[in-house]
Amino acid sequence: MAGLVTTFGAGAMTNSIGEIRDADFLFVIGSNTSEAHPIIAMEMKRAVHRGATMVVADPRAVWMTTLAQKHLQLRPGTDVWLLNAMAHVIIEEGLVDEAFIREHTENFEAVREAVRKYTPEEAEKVTDISAEDIRWVAHRYATTERAGIYYTLGITEHSHGTDNVYCLANLVLMTGHLGKRSAGMNPLRGQNNVQGANDAGATPIFLPGYQRVDDEEVRRKYEESWGVALPPEPGMNLNVMMKAVGKSIRGMYVMGEDILLSEPNVSKLEEGMNNVDFLVIQEPFLNETARYADVVFPSAVFAEKDGTFTNSERRVQLVRKAVEPPGEARADWEILVSLANACGASWDYPNSASVYDELAKDAPRFAGISHERIEESAEGPKSGLQWPCPDPNHSGTEFLHEGGVLRGKGLFSAVEYRPSEELPDQEYALLLSTGRTLYHYNAATQTRRESGLVAKQSDPFVEIHPKDAGKRGIASGDLVEVCTRRGKVHARAILSRQVRRGCLWMPLHFHEARANLLTNDAGDPITQTAEYKVCAAEVRSVEKDGAEQRYPGSYYAMNGPGPGAGGERRS
Amino acid sequence: MTHPIRSSIPDELQKAGGKLEGVAREIAQRTGIPEAHIYGVGSFFHLLDRPHQKVRVCTGLSCRLAGADEVLKAASEAGLPVESCSCLAGCDVPPAVLRERRVLPAVQVEDVKRAGGDWQRLRSSSPLVAAPHRKDEHWSGSIGPENADPSQLVFDLRGKPNFTGEAYRKAAEMGPEAFFQQLEDSGLQGRGGAGFPAHIKWKGVFQQQETTRYVVLNADEGEPGTFKDREVMLRRPDLVLEGLAIAARMVGAKEVFLYLRGEFEVPWATMESALRRFVDAGTFGDIQFHFHAGHGAYICGEETALLEALEGKRGMPRLKPPFPVEVGLWGKPTLIHNVETIACIPPIVQRGGSWFRELGKTEPGTKLYCISGHVQRPGTYELPLGIDLDELVEAAGGYLGTLKAFSPGGASSGFLPASERNRPLSFQALGEVGSMLGSAGVVVLNETVDMKWAVMQQLEFFEAESCGQCAPCRIGTYYLRDSLDKHMASQPRTESLRHVADTAWQMNEGSICGLGQAAPLPLTTALRHFPEDFER
Amino acid sequence: MTDRSITVNGHPWQAQEGETILEVAARHGVEIPTLCHDPRLKPAGACRTCLVEIDGWRRLAPACATPVTEGMSIVTENERIDRHRKTLLALYMTDHPQSREESERGAPDQLFDMVARYQAPSDWGVLENKRQGRPDDRNPYIQFNPEACILCARCTRYCDEVESVSAITLAQRGSETTIATVDAESLLDTTCEMCGGCIDVCPTGAMAEKIPLVRGDKPERELEKVRTTCNYCGVGCQMDLNVDPDAREGQGKVVKVTSPPVGTTTNDGNLCVKGRFAYDFIDHPDRLTQPLVRGEDGELHPTTWDDALAKAATGLRGVTERHGPDALGFVSSSRCTMEENFLMQKLSRAVFHTNNVHQCAAT
Known part of the structure; x- marks a missing residue:
């Protein structure tokens, strides 16, 4: 997000989901799209069936590689090398969009200089992707008009996540793949309302609509609106806050997140929680964090309340109440209003639409959006409204930067490769990445209460290459212990050729095998996002499973993604 | 470009012994083709779907007239892994029996008993097989007429195969434009059933913008009553292969695909060894020939179903338009012809279009008529196109018993009464009475036959062979057979047949391909011409 | 475009x-069945219901598969087409359950x-139905009812x-043609990802949600549909919660989820397994139904809203009083609505005077 705001002036998908089907070249990097964003994957599949070329860059042979023309199975954490080498090729072959660079960007020279030494041949040594493939992909990307980049946490959840984002943005800017249909730079959001939470100002730096808290004029506007003085200094971001828990942070209010399950390096966090004076949580279910809570508010789930979610493509859509919450549970917004008033405020919102109206009033990007307008849009070909939507007559924005970059000039950022914070060594010889599966969601508080999903994927597992497993005497289905410098968990081993040799992969959904006991909380210097994707680990068998059982829900892990989709690869 | 992996699904299944449990999954692992697709393809073709059935007895009309039921019963009692099957293109040597993929002619109950319960020992004791000049079980059927003048024959099935490649070289010198003129002059109509003017197809493919083009041979002969293609391939493979080479050369194709029905193990061998002679001599330059086997599905004789099968899919006909001339094999312009049609090409090149045209009686050329059922000498007869039934049967040694009804062009042509015996057996003349020449598989029935029974054989055939893609055919073939079943089971006769007319109308209007469109004809024509048989 | x-x-x-032809007709409001x-x-072009007459064509043509030419x-209505539709539908009905009650296991059966x-x-x-089903398929979600399949x-x-x-395929042929998995395996053991698209596209309800059938819910036509936004990933799929309004003593219960029509939303009629x-x-028994506060005994105990709110307010203000406003941290949620995130940051900034507010996925 920070990377995108710096570069373009807006942190969101530049283009729309519906445009993907018309793309001619799709560069999918660090995204297990068919599992994490199945519906976007369907759009990509549609593009490929139409004749588009798709390249998937991922250390794992994720399902989408089945349909991809090329799979760049790079070493985890070497994205900067790959992307800088692509930039190198594009510059070397004279494929840059000179006019676009001149009119719409600044700082290109710094990048030209920086990528000079990132030759494809050198990149091959670091990334394990052949120089030939790097040249081919760079060439195809630069020379295809409708070429889009799609990425998710495989890019950002690194200690150099922002660098990765800058590198991608450099490619977009130097080729002018911006402000055009079916192109651009498209982060696919992991949660239903990641975009909206950021848009709404739930960030330490920004008030709603990406207006900085340290901007005097902005602050004055909100002070006037809200009738109170506002703190001028940016606050702590989540990773900093979690490290400060029990130290400078002595009281917390946590809504809708099980921080003990989802934050990295959880043992340190638990220590801190013991020193917190007061904790309030607001949740539909009791969770791990509740063990430390002083007050627990029972909240409604999405089907029991009204409001809006904003999706990855900046589309604001309605959430509608379908059923009553159980017992005395209440909608989160109602609880927040009650609490504010219990603290002496006098908030008065008759309904969630009136909350949105207040949000829109002071945030120019959303000024034209209201529940009423979204309701009306349901009659149109696509429901919802996409920001920017500055006034009530504006029909919303399908893709950004059409008339020029929002920021004014797109900012190139020269980036140097930094290795991941913790790499395999003699003691911990394997490289562990974590991620999501199709059948569960985040901490699985919802999905593991769903019998069907449990039938498909019941237990924690770890994918390991057959060669690595063989060396350690591990057979498929064995219960194994995965350990890192921070902790250990038990999981079933799946021997899989989807992972690279020397790599492990684990889902993050299972509380009995919390991946965040293992992962490193080393953060990106700018966003502080933790390095969930790379840390050193080791694995050993703790219990042999007699029979070679078919592991439910792991069809592709057992068989590889080979027999998918249409079979025929285009060439 | 072609997708050789995908197209090999049926071959892979055959190699693995059929669609047995685990086979589809194993092939999927190896090839990357979705396992469900492989399973779906395997289940479509009877030879792949039920590989444990090693013996199949043809229960087509001509074979049942010759005692197929007794053979089937005997085989079953002997404990052979046996089932009944659709026409094996052996109506002239009834009852025909399939042992794995080899057709045995005129198998008798004694032959079955002699096998002693071991299907591998099943042999035919027919003198056709015993002929000393034929090695192993190679055999061919009767041909005629006797004493025909070879200069008046196109195929000259008795003639010696000619491997000189003269016709190919002559056509090459002639060039496409001049050749198409000869073809147009010849008036050659497709011999597969539809009778479509050949030159239009050839020019159509030639004129496409797309330069990758294919030639496909339809040797999936399976229309009940028809076996001429088998005979051409056994006796004159040279004509077929040279015709294909000329086709490729004229329309600008580099690859030729031959789709032979899976039961044609022997014709396949003949064709392959003939091809080797041409290839060894380098006669046809760089034209590539690819053999593909069918696996037990009549519908694959429909040209677009055949293309699907060639591509390794379930043999379900495509919607037309677009026609194969524009969008054929792997989406490329494709010239697809039946064996008999393509075999006409070298003689037309050699002797000219007008020579061919003048051989015909009411329409151009000679025709290979297949005759079976109640006649003295069932077989393949090359005669001028447009002769009538009496002339044909005379060539075949005369009727057995008194003529009651006949099918002029396979099951799809329905039944005609004896009163039509002097109607020319031609595309046009038969079309005029709502029948068709089709593939010219003529089946003769005498006064001993109950038409209800004869119709039932044809309805069972269509029901078994409907591909199931479109409702009019899938449900219609089932519904008609079921209605006739109910009609025959009830005494006195009930109203079971009251929706036949509407069903037949729907099948004709609504079906995607010719199978469904023609399937009601045996019943509707028999009801029209032999109502008394349905009242008895 | 010409x-x-x-x-x-x-x-x-x-x-x-x-x-x-079908697209042009739909654009002009002319009804062609399909x-x-x-x-x-x-x-x-397989169901054959959309056949129309084209001047100069001998055969009727499928409107869905025939592009218009200059x-x-x-003609979409005349005697021939009417007879076609009637006789075709009559044939379909001979190979189909005879009443809606017998046929409908899920969505309304459009054939009726x-x-x-x-x-x-x-x-x-x-x-007699000849299509094989997979009655023993132990997958939890998708049931194939072969009798109703067309x-x-x-x-x-x-x-x-x-x-x-490609988890399912047409298998066998003729009147035995059916929808099958490889070797009749359970969908759980195939490439199926349980997206349920097969249910969504089925016109007769032959593919149906298994759980509502097992549970014995009301048929879909008696449920109320509430359009909302999915609460899982960031795609923002629109979906219809199918609510039985009488369940839970009139509080309503979501018994099924269906997707909006194709072409109307970002997800274009698609949904994923989640x-x-x-x-x-x-509607899970683990749901919290009352506010809880930690008692002297160190355990959480149910209490009233007023009590919980008062305790929370006192507790949070106590921290501010003792350690200053920046000793508080507010964790908002990308799982909650825009409005809730807005109010959370307003609570943090306007009521407790700190910018220490964030949520989990800010990358």
Whole structure:
């Protein structure tokens, strides 16, 4: 997000989901799209069936590689090398969009200089992707008009996540793949309302609509609106806050997140929680964090309340109440209003639409959006409204930067490769990445209460290459212990050729095998996002499973993604 | 470009012994083709779907007239892994029996008993097989007429195969434009059933913008009553292969695909060894020939179903338009012809279009008529196109018993009464009475036959062979057979047949391909011409 | 795009190159029935209900698969087409459950609607069903009821062309043609990803949600649909919560999720396994139903809202008083609504005077 705001002036998908089907070249990097964003994957599949070329860059042979023309199975954490080498090729072959660079960007020279030494041949040594493939992909990307980049946490959840984002943005800017249909730079959001939470100002730096808290004029506007003085200094971001828990942070209010399950390096966090004076949580279910809570508010789930979610493509859509919450549970917004008033405020919102109206009033990007307008849009070909939507007559924005970059000039950022914070060594010889599966969601508080999903994927597992497993005497289905410098968990081993040799992969959904006991909380210097994707680990068998059982829900892990989709690869 | 992996699904299944449990999954692992697709393809073709059935007895009309039921019963009692099957293109040597993929002619109950319960020992004791000049079980059927003048024959099935490649070289010198003129002059109509003017197809493919083009041979002969293609391939493979080479050369194709029905193990061998002679001599330059086997599905004789099968899919006909001339094999312009049609090409090149045209009686050329059922000498007869039934049967040694009804062009042509015996057996003349020449598989029935029974054989055939893609055919073939079943089971006769007319109308209007469109004809024509048989 | 001038039922219309007859007709509000068409799929022309007459064509043509050409003259209603529809539907009904009650396991069976709409006879008798199902398939979500299947192949084509996992296929042939998995395996043991698209595209309800059937919920036509936004990933799929308003003593219960029509929302009628099936958590016994506060004994105890709110307010203010405003941290949620995130940051900033507010996924 920070990377995108710096570069373009807006942190969101530049283009729309519906445009993907018309793309001619799709560069999918660090995204297990068919599992994490199945519906976007369907759009990509549609593009490929139409004749588009798709390249998937991922250390794992994720399902989408089945349909991809090329799979760049790079070493985890070497994205900067790959992307800088692509930039190198594009510059070397004279494929840059000179006019676009001149009119719409600044700082290109710094990048030209920086990528000079990132030759494809050198990149091959670091990334394990052949120089030939790097040249081919760079060439195809630069020379295809409708070429889009799609990425998710495989890019950002690194200690150099922002660098990765800058590198991608450099490619977009130097080729002018911006402000055009079916192109651009498209982060696919992991949660239903990641975009909206950021848009709404739930960030330490920004008030709603990406207006900085340290901007005097902005602050004055909100002070006037809200009738109170506002703190001028940016606050702590989540990773900093979690490290400060029990130290400078002595009281917390946590809504809708099980921080003990989802934050990295959880043992340190638990220590801190013991020193917190007061904790309030607001949740539909009791969770791990509740063990430390002083007050627990029972909240409604999405089907029991009204409001809006904003999706990855900046589309604001309605959430509608379908059923009553159980017992005395209440909608989160109602609880927040009650609490504010219990603290002496006098908030008065008759309904969630009136909350949105207040949000829109002071945030120019959303000024034209209201529940009423979204309701009306349901009659149109696509429901919802996409920001920017500055006034009530504006029909919303399908893709950004059409008339020029929002920021004014797109900012190139020269980036140097930094290795991941913790790499395999003699003691911990394997490289562990974590991620999501199709059948569960985040901490699985919802999905593991769903019998069907449990039938498909019941237990924690770890994918390991057959060669690595063989060396350690591990057979498929064995219960194994995965350990890192921070902790250990038990999981079933799946021997899989989807992972690279020397790599492990684990889902993050299972509380009995919390991946965040293992992962490193080393953060990106700018966003502080933790390095969930790379840390050193080791694995050993703790219990042999007699029979070679078919592991439910792991069809592709057992068989590889080979027999998918249409079979025929285009060439 | 072609997708050789995908197209090999049926071959892979055959190699693995059929669609047995685990086979589809194993092939999927190896090839990357979705396992469900492989399973779906395997289940479509009877030879792949039920590989444990090693013996199949043809229960087509001509074979049942010759005692197929007794053979089937005997085989079953002997404990052979046996089932009944659709026409094996052996109506002239009834009852025909399939042992794995080899057709045995005129198998008798004694032959079955002699096998002693071991299907591998099943042999035919027919003198056709015993002929000393034929090695192993190679055999061919009767041909005629006797004493025909070879200069008046196109195929000259008795003639010696000619491997000189003269016709190919002559056509090459002639060039496409001049050749198409000869073809147009010849008036050659497709011999597969539809009778479509050949030159239009050839020019159509030639004129496409797309330069990758294919030639496909339809040797999936399976229309009940028809076996001429088998005979051409056994006796004159040279004509077929040279015709294909000329086709490729004229329309600008580099690859030729031959789709032979899976039961044609022997014709396949003949064709392959003939091809080797041409290839060894380098006669046809760089034209590539690819053999593909069918696996037990009549519908694959429909040209677009055949293309699907060639591509390794379930043999379900495509919607037309677009026609194969524009969008054929792997989406490329494709010239697809039946064996008999393509075999006409070298003689037309050699002797000219007008020579061919003048051989015909009411329409151009000679025709290979297949005759079976109640006649003295069932077989393949090359005669001028447009002769009538009496002339044909005379060539075949005369009727057995008194003529009651006949099918002029396979099951799809329905039944005609004896009163039509002097109607020319031609595309046009038969079309005029709502029948068709089709593939010219003529089946003769005498006064001993109950038409209800004869119709039932044809309805069972269509029901078994409907591909199931479109409702009019899938449900219609089932519904008609079921209605006739109910009609025959009830005494006195009930109203079971009251929706036949509407069903037949729907099948004709609504079906995607010719199978469904023609399937009601045996019943509707028999009801029209032999109502008394349905009242008895 | 080149324009094409065509005539439909005597009306001169403009159409675009590449448009099919069905698309042009739909644009002009002319009704052509279809059972096998879906805009997401390549036209199959297999159900045959959409056949129309084209001037100069001997045979009727499938409107779904026939692109218009310049000067084409099309008729969508006449005696021939009417007889076609009636006799075709009559045939369909011989190979189908005879009543809605028998047939409908999930979504409304459109075949019955069509029979009524075109006054087709449904008394041609009944054929025995020859399609094999997979009654022992232990997958939790998708049930195939072969009796109601009309072999339109929308499900298999969706599985190939949209979801692209090719888990199901047409198998066997003729009247035995059915929808199958490899070796009749449970969908759990195939490439199936349980997106349920096969259920969504099925026109007769032959593919149906298993759980509502097992649970014995009301048929879909008696449920209320509430359009909302999915609460899982960031795509923002629109979906319809199917609510039984009488359940839970009138509080309502979500018993099924269906997708909005194709072409109306970002998800274009598609949903994934979580969106379509993972709604059990809504009405789950583990749900919190009362506010809880930690007592002297160190355990959480139920209490009233007033008490919990007062305790929370006192507790949080105590921290501020002792350690200053920046000793508080507010963790908002990307799982909650815009409005809730807005109020959370306002609470943090305007009520407790700190900018220490963030949420989990800010990258």
